[in-house]
Amino acid sequence: MRSVLPGRPSGNPPIVLVHGAANSALVWTFWQEELAACGWASHAIELRGHGSEPFDLSRTTMRDYADDVRTAMAGLEAAPVVMGWSMGGLVAMMAAAQGGAITCVALAPSTPARAIDPLVPLREGEFGPEEYGITSTAPAHQRAMPDLDIEERKIALASLWKESRLARDERKRGIVIAPLPCPLLIVTGGADAQWPASKYEGLWLAHDHIKVAGASHWGLVLSRRAIEGVVGEVAGWIGRAVDGAGQT
Helix, strand or coil: EEECCCCCCCCCCCCECCCCCCCCCCHHHHHHHHHHHHHEEEEEECCCCCCCCCCCCCCHHHHHHHHEEEEEEECCCCEEEEECHHHHHHHHHHHHHHCCEEEEEEEECCCCCCCCCCCCCCCCCCCCCCHCCCCCCCCCCCCCCCCHHHHHHHHHHCCCCCHHHHHHHHHHHEEEECCCCCCEEEEEEECCHHHHHHHHCCCCCCCCCEEEECCCCCCHHHCCCHHHHHHHHHHHHHHHHHHHHHHH
16 A cells, blocks of 8 residues: 655545556555645555556456455544545445445546346456557557656556456446445546546436546546646545535
């Protein structure tokens, strides 16, 4: 777990950060810097088999990932905010649905389903980031990262890891989540072609929404320009949600 603390105690709840598919905690580098500058302690976890010792992910499930988040939550002194990006956004919602999170923030998350589609097969195995369009190790050749500069792209490439095909098939089949017992915020990028705001128009879970102008899918988590603009909005939403919960 990669923890970054503010310079002085602030009384803000800790934030657990959950990375996306086929990457690791490194993608939260700039979010953690900005959160610490705003007085928030953050803990970027690495899901099993991501950025750690060799691990066979071929039978790893989405529930396994949610259990990893729950384990991280249990090790904190206070109820945390759970925040995830892409696949990690759905994992964060799965963990928050079990209670113990003060709020949940999901950056362009994989969407939950109302019901499981039994016709979608579940396969064991592993795959790499090439299935997400990342086929080159050269920072300049990254079509999926149009709004990232060279330094940001280097961090994105350094974060890449293997992924569980079984967990990906489970997402295609449908991950059903009951209404969350805490407030939910969805954050989308205005230039995100993979998970645009329209993906969440039919989302039945009660939520608020922030749209980040010009941010691609990767830009939401690694564009310093986008992060500098949205961290204050997200922190303000968390503060209002926490205050509202305390008054009920």
